[in-house]
Amino acid sequence: MKPRLVAYVPAYVHAKVVALSKKEGMTQSSVIEDALNAYFSISIQHERDAAFIKRQDEMIRSLARIEREQNAVIEMVDMQVWFQHAFAPPMTAEQKQAAKARASSAIEGFSARVADRLNSGRKLLGEALADAVFDEDDFLQIEQQPVAAE
Numbered sequence: 001m002k003p004r005l006v007a008y009v010p011a012y013v014h015a016k017v018v019a020l021s022k023k024e025g026m027t028q029s030s031v032i033e034d035a036l037n038a039y040f041s042i043s044i045q046h047e048r049d050a051a052f053i054k055r056q057d058e059m060i061r062s063l064a065r066i067e068r069e070q071n072a073v074i075e076m077v078d079m080q081v082w083f084q085h086a087f088a089p090p091m092t093a094e095q096k097q098a099a100k101a102r103a104s105s106a107i108e109g110f111s112a113r114v115a116d117r118l119n120s121g122r123k124l125l126g127e128a129l130a131d132a133v134f135d136e137d138d139f140l141q142i143e144q145q146p147v148a149a150e
Contacts, residue, residue: 017031017032
């Protein structure tokens with residue numbers, strides 16, 4: 001047996017409950033039970049939506065960080081290309097062929113090193129911080145001069 005619940009509602013709400021129970025062939029209790037279930041399921045949806053919105057916000061922030069880092073890399077490559085073209089001496093056709101041959105082997109080696117680094121899961125910043133081990137002798141020490149008593 002279900003627990004009994006007594007509630008006072010305005011006349012227009014009572015009239016709607018009575019009309020719906022007669023129309024659908026349900027009891028007034030089942031109409032009210034369905035209405036309450038729908039009301040509570042909406043609050044559960046709001047909680048679920050809030051969790052989705054929070055996760056979506058985290059993902060948007062991550063994507064913004066990735067985009068910012070990509071833009072930094074693009075700027076660095078642009079500057080590298082500009083400096084390369086600005087300061088590279090003009091070459092003859094033979095010099096260009098020799099440079100292409102040297103560059104080809106260098107690029108293959110560079111690509112292999114990048115692939116190894118990416119496959120290992122290491123990151124440059126983490127390695128740089130791990131390599132930067134400091135102790136107190138690395139910092140400026142200010143010697144305290146004893147104050148002479150007067």
